[in-house]
Amino acid sequence: MIPASLIDTQNAKTARALQTDYDSLGERLSRRGVDISAIKTKVANYGIAIPSWGVGSGGTRFARFPGPGEPRHIFDKLQDCGVIQSLTRATPTVSLHIPWDKAPPADLLGAAGEQGLEFDTMNSNTFQDQPGQAHSYKFGSLSHKDKSTRQQAIDHNIECIEIGKALGSKALTVWIGDGSNFPGQTDFTKQFERYLDAMRAITTALPDDWRIFSEHKMYEPAFYSTVVQDWGTNYLIAQELGPKAFCLVDLGHHAPNVNIEMIVARLIQFGKLGGFHFNDSKYGDDDLDTGSIDPYRLFLVFNELVAAEGKPGFTPSHMLDQSHNVTDPIESLIVSAMAVRRAYASALLVDRTALAGFQDDNDALMATTTLQTAFRTDVEPILAMARMEAGGAIDPIATYRASGYRAQIAKIRPAVSGAGGGIV
Numbered sequence: 384m385i386p387a388s389l390i391d392t393q394n395a396k397t398a399r400a401l402q403t404d405y406d407s408l409g410e411r412l413s414r415r416g417v418d419i420s421a422i423k424t425k426v427a428n429y430g431i432a433i434p435s436w437g438v439g440s441g442g443t444r445f446a447r448f449p450g451p452g453e454p455r456h457i458f459d460k461l462q463d464c465g466v467i468q469s470l471t472r473a474t475p476t477v478s479l480h481i482p483w484d485k486a487p488p489a490d491l492l493g494a495a496g497e498q499g500l501e502f503d504t505m506n507s508n509t510f511q512d513q514p515g516q517a518h519s520y521k522f523g524s525l526s527h528k529d530k531s532t533r534q535q536a537i538d539h540n541i542e543c544i545e546i547g548k549a550l551g552s553k554a555l556t557v558w559i560g561d562g563s564n565f566p567g568q569t570d571f572t573k574q575f576e577r578y579l580d581a582m583r584a585i586t587t588a589l590p591d592d593w594r595i596f597s598e599h600k601m602y603e604p605a606f607y608s609t610v611v612q613d614w615g616t617n618y619l620i621a622q623e624l625g626p627k628a629f630c631l632v633d634l635g636h637h638a639p640n641v642n643i644e645m646i647v648a649r650l651i652q653f654g655k656l657g658g659f660h661f662n663d664s665k666y667g668d669d670d671l672d673t674g675s676i677d678p679y680r681l682f683l684v685f686n687e688l689v690a691a692e693g694k695p696g697f698t699p700s701h702m703l704d705q706s707h708n709v710t711d712p713i714e715s716l717i718v719s720a721m722a723v724r725r726a727y728a729s730a731l732l733v734d735r736t737a738l739a740g741f742q743d744d745n746d747a748l749m750a751t752t753t754l755q756t757a758f759r760t761d762v763e764p765i766l767a768m769a770r771m772e773a774g775g776a777i778d779p780i781a782t783y784r785a786s787g788y789r790a791q792i793a794k795i796r797p798a799v800s801g802a803g804g805g806i807v
């Protein structure tokens with residue numbers, strides 16, 4: 384899709400300059416006692432999953448404006464994910480959404496294998512009705528008052544596990560739209576009891592080596608209350624469901640200005656952090672590109688993750704979850720994958736011994752300066768060198784644009800209608 388020869392030709396233009404920048408940064412880091420090659424190795428081994436739905440144009444509840452060459456089905460999506468991986472070498476896995484991505488597992492494995500991709504967490508969908516579905520989710524799914532509707536939602540999640548088993552996935556993420564739109568509409572307690580019973584049934588169906596992630600979200604589509612509204616409720620769920628259950632943190636699913644890095648620390652402390660959906664937000668669940676609004680917050684989240692590295696059983700799952708409404712989704716996902724790696728690399732530069740000392744001395748100024756010193760260090764040469772050495776592009780966006788990929792696939796893939804409401 385992106386010929387290796389094009390990547391090589393593009394890289395040749397800036398390889399010398401990159402080496403100079405990398406050596407210079409290496410020298411500066413060595414004065415701080417940091418080995419740049421150790422950081423580069425860690426960055427090179429850090430991968431983030433692409434959600435299959437991320438490569439299509441997103442939309443809002445007002446409209447969706449599709450771009451040229453939109454993927455028509457999961458096989459087109461895997462091709463686009465392959466392009467992102469070939470350029471960034473940071474996105475080796477794809478997270479599928481059922482039923483949107485339903486196809487024979489052997490075909491999925493074959494298509495992913497051609498792109499050098501594997502499958503990450505499975506995602507179920509009980510927030511919209513599918514054609515021919517017996518029971519509607521208009522008033523809920525796993526927490527619905529009607530037992531047969533709940534059972535239908537349970538059966539769907541178990542089907543997702545079965546598909547995932549055939550694909551080599553090891554986790555199921557459950558996000559539900561259940562909640563209420565008006566005070567008094569539901570009994571909070573009974574609704575939550577029904578949800579927990581349904582999640583217990585799903586958890587029982589998990590293979591021994593699988594995990595289940597519950598994803599909290601404060602509001603939307605339910606606008607008065609949601610069943611899994613915040614990390615506190617999410618933690619209760621993970622506790623109730625037992626050792627296979629963990630909390631998933633989507634950065635956009637909190638009230639504005641909430642201290643997400645502290646939530647992350649709490650969940651790590653009690654062994655219940657399952658993973659992330661990375662994105663960014665200005666006002667609500669904006670699903671903007673990761674690091675585009677508040678890169679310091681992203682860094683602070685990674686600061687907690689790096690501090691917990693090596694903790695027994697600590698293997699959180701990392702995925703992007705964004706809506707690309709005005710950009711080429713491939714470009715947004717490339718930039719976002721790099722933003723996540725940048726936050727990780729910066730967090731690796733934090734002098735943790737010094738930080739602990741400043742904390743012990745109640746030296747607030749030097750403690751926070753220690754974090755800022757790491758954040759302000761330009762780690763781009765590390766990221767670019769890791770990419771180039773893995774066969775990726777020094778400048779993935781420039782190489783992608785030089786490839787003409789979007790124009791080529793636009794000829795093959797017919798334009799998608801812009802009618803209808805947007806769905807993320």
Ligand SMILES: [Mn+2]
Nearest residue numbers: 598633660704
């Ligand atoms: Mn999410």
